[in-house]
Amino acid sequence: MEEGIPRPLEVEEHSNFTIALALQAAGMGLPYLPTRTALGSDFSCGPHFSSIACPFTGEKLLAVRAVAPDVAILHVQRADSEGNAHLWGNLGVTREAAYAAKRVILTCEELVDHEMILGDPNRTLVPGFLVSHVVHARFGSHPSPTQGYARRDDEFYFDYHRQSRSLEGFQEWLRKWVFEAGDHEGYLELLGKERREKLKPGDELFSPAVNFSV
Amino acid sequence: MEEGIPRPLEVEEHSNFTIALALQAAGMGLPYLPTRTALGSDFSCGPHFSSIACPFTGEKLLAVRAVAPDVAILHVQRADSEGNAHLWGNLGVTREAAYAAKRVILTCEELVDHEMILGDPNRTLVPGFLVSHVVHARFGSHPSPTQGYARRDDEFYFDYHRQSRSLEGFQEWLRKWVFEAGDHEGYLELLGKERREKLKPGDELFSPAVNFSV
Amino acid sequence: MDYTLKELMVVAAAREIRDGEIVFVGMRLPLLGFAVAKELHAPRAVGLFENGVVRDWPALAPIFTMSDPPNICRSLSCGGLIDVMSLLQSGRVDLGFIGGGEIDRFGNLNTHWVEENGRRVRLPGSGGAADIASLAGRCIVIMNHERRRFPPKVRFITSPGYGEGRGWREGKNLKGGGPARAITSLGIFSFDSESREMILSSFHPGVSIEEIQRETGWPLKVSDEVRETRSPSVEELAAVRKYDPKGVWTNN
């Protein structure tokens, strides 16, 4: 990437917190959000940051410019065909990204009935009207994990890190896992049945049910 | 209240969104948050608002000063003795209040084992270290509802609205329901067994369980 | 009349909702209007409530507040207040319903205080109304039509309409479109696209334009195409009564 292969990319430097705030700002319909982080960090000199004063206390803060991605691709455990989805386990900036993006593509482990989503509205990621596409893709987060559905494929990461050290290795990796795999079915086939079995998590650990009675 | 009985109160005018932002600001450790709401509303002239310009776009925004309550009293369905709690159903600004307040008192329908909270970490309201006290109080939200545990007591609200129209009526209401009730047990007794039974919700409507297996 | 005035108002509110729209729903009449629209011409409309609830079908049972358990249960999504307000602030809400203690000729609403017999009477304040009025794509106002509630200029702007007229909202950088319609107990009003002043577009059956003028605190503008408000159809009335069988909200 540093050498601009195949073409240069523009990079905005962020910390984990500032990129989360940039997404949150966009999702809230704001042009920026203030923060106390990164006030002494050299990357906060970029044009997507601005030093500001609190209008009440006068103290120095950092403004983080909103980032509205053109598209967010998010993987969930359950979605209905309208994009209403249940996500559990790791959240990170998933909700912020879903609210911020101009289009949201959901991939899901299970395509479920609308009725199942209504059974636990507190677990809905975002209302379906923010979602533009739903894709049913078992192991759709591979090689990353999905709580309850897939373990992390540590070996796959090790291989990738090894191969992507050289341009040739990376291209070879791309050829095999992207171009020749063709689609998600091809990718899963390439992964092989044995490996997929090994990725399946262990004993079920179900959450305690909650009662929504009225 | 307008007449300063028994003593004058200072009132900060807010809209639902601006008070939520004021709490969110405090909970995030910020002195203010910006918004696009209330830019044309007369209450936004108060000293807890300030007209600001976006440092990136120059557009006019409203800054809302943080509000950190001295104490937040929040009712949940389940809490363990350390203040780790599951809340479901209506959320409103509960999380924002819990993060913003200097002290948090939880009242709960059920005091549960720590292990039950760990069974669904996505449903935890706030980590227990933010909570200063936990009170086991069945029907603790009365006359407001608690999803799965108590219906709204519409009659109680009607009575209150009727009685609180005059100072004498309000004092009579206070005498009965606060001073003479004494504590929560006394209050529940005053409410009566029959009424408590009527407040219990109907058929159980359990959420679909989710699998946290690893 | 085989329907009540409030049934007529509910139906008028329902007709404002187009299919597929994202609607910030209030309580009482707009809530019923949303249910009627869903039942009839807008099955894909989605309702937002400021407590964080998003519903694609009406509540399970009659409710007094948006946080009553039947409005939470089997909702599409139940997040926080800031979640739905973020949708509003980011321009993703097509319309919202609000009411008020006073409204003026530019559709500004006051729900903070009024004077009665020389005494200042406190009203409930904004709630979510100022947010909806500031930020929704368009606003529908529901009002009781009485002269004391229709001054030429409200004493306090809680929920902004068009302020002092053309260009005022833009000057304030208000992103929402402002009031599109006022549905009152006497008629239905739109707002002039140039002057931004309220214009009578229809009078309810049995109400005269003169009566409406008498109950309005400024010289009323009347549309060239003014007509009688269309009565509820059999289907519309059936839908209203399905969701308010006891007439809790719609009995006169």
Next chain:
Amino acid sequence: MDYTLKELMVVAAAREIRDGEIVFVGMRLPLLGFAVAKELHAPRAVGLFENGVVRDWPALAPIFTMSDPPNICRSLSCGGLIDVMSLLQSGRVDLGFIGGGEIDRFGNLNTHWVEENGRRVRLPGSGGAADIASLAGRCIVIMNHERRRFPPKVRFITSPGYGEGRGWREGKNLKGGGPARAITSLGIFSFDSESREMILSSFHPGVSIEEIQRETGWPLKVSDEVRETRSPSVEELAAVRKYDPKGVWTNN
């Protein structure tokens, strides 16, 4: 030695955690250090992870990233990144662990880029490190001690230490306390409360002060009370090996 250097470093990290503290935990050595502290002297410490996880006991199984399912399952709370960063920003996190590509005499860390053989090499950037360095009550830095990683002044401040010395953090309005300790592969350092400069407080067994000076790019300040780093106790070593039985993180 009946323990590895990394085991010593893990134990040194664990000793920094006091009972009941709220700790922003990193991966690898600090994660193990947190587990060891919980097991021994700090059973009531709580660990925060920047993906939103809050744990009051170590992960169910060895993990490579904080988002691996064993770190989520049976956590105390699993919210979003902004939830835990809000706790950090509001001053409710007692300490955090960070690492870096380069560190200078005032404890500033660079994880953005270094020059190697005249070529600029990109490093991973901040991640959550700048946030922890800015906002945590105190910071513990974990570093490999090599001269090329210990320049007098880092080329780029990713995670601020004390900047240019006394008063710099206050001038930037940084609310966190800054680095309290640096645990390196050669010794343990504190920071002078006046000048804010790094001071050698202990050298690891088998390492000389001269060797540490050779691997440090500025004239090293040495504490009057400098001594050898205390070796891990039997209990400490047992705890490390309980959580890293295969030595994935602690084999040399």
